Amino acid sequence: MGGRRPRTGHDWMLLAESCGALLERLPELVDQHLRQLAEHSPVYAQVLPHDQQWREAETAMRIGIETISAPRDSPRRDLEHAEQAGRRRALQGLPLELLVHAYRAAGYLVWDALMEGPVGREPERLAVLMRSATMVWSAVDAQTVAASEAYRSTERELRRRTDEQLQALLDALLEGQEAPGLAARAAAGLDLPEQGPYAVVVLRPERRDLREAVPRPVQSGGLRFIWRMRADCEIGVVALGADQDLDQVVRMLHGRCSGPGGVSPVVAGLGELGRARRLAELALRTCTPDMTEVVRLDQRMPTALVVSQPELAGRLVGDVFGALLELEPADRAVLLETLDVWLLCEGSAGRAAGRLYCHRNTVFNRLRRLEQLTSRSLARPRDLIEMTLALDAYRLSGGGTAG
Known part of the structure; x- marks a missing residue:
């Protein structure tokens, strides 16, 4: 626990003596701290075995108490340890709110022990503790922030790795890979x-x-x-x-x-x-x-068959629309647009005329000219299929739109 330092050498000496006395009670404080955490949430015991939890809590509280009375220029071991603890707890899966609670609870416990111990009942030493209150609680806040930031950073990295794994699994499925257990892993993830x-x-x-x-x-x-x-x-x-x-x-x-x-x-x-x-x-x-x-x-499906065979589609366009393709672009576009709209209107010249803003006879005239140019009859089913597929192939090949 760091932060603001005592204002005088005499205050520092008395505070160091108080902290030294507190360190002698450290095992007792750690036991009390773990009991409080267990009462707050059973998750603490689920994340860590008791022995490991005790050792880590003892180390953290000892470093924190030693830091309270450390000289002004001492390295911030408490913050370094808090960062390490934050990373460990993220990897272990302890919720962040429980990590924050543990630091707050340890701070209250240490402060109460300082205030209630024998040194805390001596007026001069009590006055030193009160002057140090802001420094102590600023240190607790700094430790909590350091642990939380390290936790969040580790959590982001874990999430990034998980996301990359999920992306790789999904990409493998979309590429049609057949590795054993691939679908099951993707389903779980x-x-x-x-x-x-x-x-x-x-x-x-x-x-x-x-x-x-x-x-x-x-x-x-x-x-x-x-x-x-x-x-x-x-x-x-x-x-x-x-x-x-x-x-x-x-x-x-x-x-x-x-x-x-x-x-x-x-x-x-x-x-x-x-x-x-x-x-x-x-x-x-x-x-x-x-x-x-x-x-x-x-x-x-018919259009899909056309686009899946581009070489045959090109031959179909040339065979069906060969003479048509030699027309002027504007003339060719009018005829193909008329065919397209007539097909969309299910062979109704009247409805096609309404959509093309022309007379019904104009539609018939254009269609007859189209039949002459292609040497095909729209009344024959096979010819109609060829012209329909050729129209799709022409448009999808980039030849232009017909509507």
């Missing part, structure tokens, strides 16, 4: 079931609305998400409840992130997150740059 319905969401990197810095489950819209940031995307693992489905995932993300994003099909456990991630990435690849939706792979 993330507080998630190893088996159960999961989905993976992949968003473009600028989407940060729902992300946390570390992989911990967070509630959002009734769903549990764990987010991981990558250089080229943001990945979310979604733990689904028994009554939750992918539609809820899409609805929750809509309006909270500006998209686009891809959602995988549901998988049966943490061990399948690697496959789910790849499927979610494929769903994201079906989104054109102008899209803002978060899309489900199981609702975009």
Whole structure:
């Protein structure tokens, strides 16, 4: 215990004598201190065996008492010891509030012993103690602060290491690694079931609305998400409840992130997150740059087939739209936009005309011209499939948007 020092050499001498007498009673004080701690909380005894707790308490109280009467320029052994104790207690898992209580309780115990002992009943020595009160309690405060700061620093480091371990476990799952016990360790660390319905969401990197810095489950819209940031995307693992489905995932993300994003099909456990991630990435690849939706792979399977085979997709565009691609860009864009809107309107020329702000006959004329240029008929199912897939491939290859 340090802080302010006695004002005169005579005060220091009397205080040193008082502290010397107190050190002779140290075993008794340590016993009393441990009894008080046990009455306050059973956690103290759960964290440390009694013998170890006694030895450490004896050392801390002895250093504290010796520091009260130490010369002004003496090293602050009490603060050094408090820092070491704070780090140890953080590693041992003692709650911080109990660490602080132990230091406060020891300070009260030492002060009361000084005041109530024989030296405390002598008027001259009592006056010295009263003049030293501010110094003693400032020292107790300094020790408590030193132990608390060391505790918090160690706790932050432990949390950082834990977070890094959880990140590594989650990354390994998302990469599809199959190390023995990997899913079980991740489930325990993330507080998630190893088996159960999961989905993976992949968003473009600028989407940060729902992300946390570390992989911990967070509630959002009734769903549990764990987010991981990558250089080229943001990945979310979604733990689904028994009554939750992918539609809820899409609805929750809509309006909270500006998209686009891809959602995988549901998988049966943490061990399948690697496959789910790849499927979610494929769903994201079906989104054109102008899209803002978060899309489900199981609702975009034809387009997913196109983007998963880029060489064949390029050949399809060239085969179906070869003559069309030779038109002027503005002319080509009008025809492709008309096809896109007509498909969105489920083949209704009237509804398409309303969305395109043109006459119904204009839609028919454009579609007939498109059929002539592609040598295909929108009335034949196979030709319609080819033109639809070619349109998706054209837009996703960066050829432009058609709507």
